[in-house]
Amino acid sequence: VKKGESVYKIIDIELIEKAKTSYQKEQIKNPITMHFSGQINNYATLKIYYRDTIIEIKSNQVIEAATSAPLSKEHIKNQLAKLGNTIFVAEKINIEFPENAFLSLKEINEMRRQAIDKLIVLLTSTKKHNINIVENNRILTNKTIKGIYVRVHSLIQLNALIDQDIKGYYFPLSKHLDEAIQLAKKHQKKVIPFINFLNNEKQLMNFKNSNSYQEIDEILVGDYGALKIFNDKKCILDATFNLYNSYALEHFKDYNAILSLEMSKKQINNLTNISQNITMIAYGKTINMHIKHCLISEHYFKRKKIGCNKCKEGNYKLVDRKGEKFEIQTDELCNNLIYNNHCIYIKNLDTLxxxxxxxxxLNEDAKTVKFIFEEFKHILSDENRQIPAFIKHTSGYYND
Known part of the structure; x- marks a missing residue:
């Protein structure tokens, strides 16, 4: 932080502790209305109203004429309101009871207990019934892995894999895109441009009006703005859409999608009613942070300097307090992408x-790119492979 700059406080520990104390003690209660009525020589009735549900309970004892101390409406109300640790609170209690009558408090307590128990059972069974109806109408996904897509960042990486059995090649929106498209055409392959999460409308519209745009029929988009701009092409949704469950995928059923990196294998296999093609990232460094600022030009020039090309002069990393190093990559707009220092590497793909x-x-050389691709070909052939020792790896949420 430079001298004289404004600093904004975004965390207040006292406020956080106060909030934590409030919700730890808080008990959420569902409001109910209670109606208690009866006449001498008849059984008392307790009705509970909760939303569109009505519960009615009759007393086991009849109401008697009071010989000494009659039962007051206030006493009845106090007993009915004692809902203790239940999930209900008596918002309104109506009493219709003779002034010279008597019914034991124990009997009133028992009526209240029976009514609340009956209400809970009814609500629980109703919820279970509704859930079963929904589940019975949903069909579990029955998919098997049909092939491999790759995301490359350079012509060197593309050249290394262009003659392999690969479904499609995602290539960045960059000055080398035309060359990548022509190289793929030469080998009867398909290049699919991908749009970074950080972009601007001018960049996207320039691409839409370019000759390259006429050469493609698919595009990988990472946000809603890009999806809207390129709606005349076949759009694929990137992992930055964070499509995490069946409902999200069903909403975007017209688009093939790359699943959220936060999904476990169990969650993926429990997806239902999935009609589009879905893809999971099995290898690659993930982006921890997207930054519109440029840390590299800030270091050299004390500001973001577009096109300074300092990022091309070396490899840059952020180092945390534990000595872990996080790679800094720049895109065509000089935005910074901070990558995790552990690489996703999933070799347990059977039954996925x-x-x-x-x-x-990301920035792997040609030899490494070829090696990793061959390893995953073996994994998909059900061969037991060890994760290469030179890869600092993680399985992320996959095995959770």
């Missing part, structure tokens, strides 16, 4: 119910 896996390369 997706259509494709994605190998997402």
């Amino acid at each position: 119910k997706v259509d494709y896996i994605l190998l997402s390369f």
